[in-house]
Amino acid sequence: MNLPQILYDIITWVEGFTALIALIYYPKVKNQYWKYFSIYLIIIFLCEVFGKWGNLLIEYDRPKFFNYFVIPLEYIFFYWLYAAKSFKKPKLFYGLTLAYLLTFIPNELFFNKNNLIFSFNYTFGGLILMGLVIYEFHKQVNSKEILHFSRSKMFFINIGVTLFYIGTMPFWTFHPIISEYKDIWNIYYSYFQLSLIVMYVLFSISIIRGKNYY
Numbered sequence: 001m002n003l004p005q006i007l008y009d010i011i012t013w014v015e016g017f018t019a020l021i022a023l024i025y026y027p028k029v030k031n032q033y034w035k036y037f038s039i040y041l042i043i044i045f046l047c048e049v050f051g052k053w054g055n056l057l058i059e060y061d062r063p064k065f066f067n068y069f070v071i072p073l074e075y076i077f078f079y080w081l082y083a084a085k086s087f088k089k090p091k092l093f094y095g096l097t098l099a100y101l102l103t104f105i106p107n108e109l110f111f112n113k114n115n116l117i118f119s120f121n122y123t124f125g126g127l128i129l130m131g132l133v134i135y136e137f138h139k140q141v142n143s144k145e146i147l148h149f150s151r152s153k154m155f156f157i158n159i160g161v162t163l164f165y166i167g168t169m170p171f172w173t174f175h176p177i178i179s180e181y182k183d184i185w186n187i188y189y190s191y192f193q194l195s196l197i198v199m200y201v202l203f204s205i206s207i208i209r210g211k212n213y214y
Contacts (some may be wrong), residue, residue: 004186007193011200012052018200018207019045025207033085034153040077041203044070067121075100075125078161082132086139086154096132100125119173126169133162153210160199160206168192 022038029035047070051062076097083093103124136158140149149155171178171188178185 004189004193007190007197011193011196012048014197014200015041015045015048018204021204021207036077037081037153038207040073044074047073071122071125072101074165075129078129078165079132081157082129082136086136087132096128100128119175123169123173126165126173129161130166130169133158133166151209151211153206156202156206156210160202163202164192164195164199167195 019042022041026035026038029038047065051065051070054060054065055062079096079100080093083096084090103121107121136154140152140155140158168188168191171192178188
């Protein structure tokens with residue numbers, strides 16, 4: 001068994017563990033908006049399980065499932081968490097979500113829909129998320145509660161999102177080009193898998209240790 005396959009199996013276990021932590025700690029946040037973070041993690045884990053073994057139950061198009069449902073769900077949830085909740089700007093959330101959803105129009109009209117990931121759609125969504133991440137870092141650094149950053153839920157989430165979504169954005173943006181260079185592709189794909197694992201570990205830490213300081 002090669003490294004990518006080993007990491008692929010580990011990812012499923014880590015996501016499952018994070019979903020279990022979210023479920024265990026749900027009673028502590030059931031009266032807070034953080035309950036939706038727990039629900040989100042459970043849903044994403046179930047989506048990943050379906051993506052891995054769903055074809056054993058029904059025949060379906062895996063890339064379409066992720067491109068039209070899972071990835072949009074991930075982006076829109078984080079837009080909501082950052083813009084509507086952390087920044088307390090619900091109108092910003094609605095505007096960013098609309099802008100992201102509108103990218104499906106040129107994607108359908110002008111880009112190859114047979115790709116594993118819709119590069120244009122993914123890139124635009126990632127750029128929006130990167131802006132939110134940068135603003136969140138700025139917000140945390142300038143907060144009077146900066147000394148408590150190690151107990152902040154958003155601190156761990158922001159680090160995880162940075163490592164995975166922002167760190168892997170070039171990989172999917174230029175995937176058709178990178179795939180032609182096997183050595184580069186293998187290195188970046190390993191980073192993609194490792195950063196996903198680290199992100200979910202950070203999400204687990206956020207749930208266990210984090211408090212809503214910001």
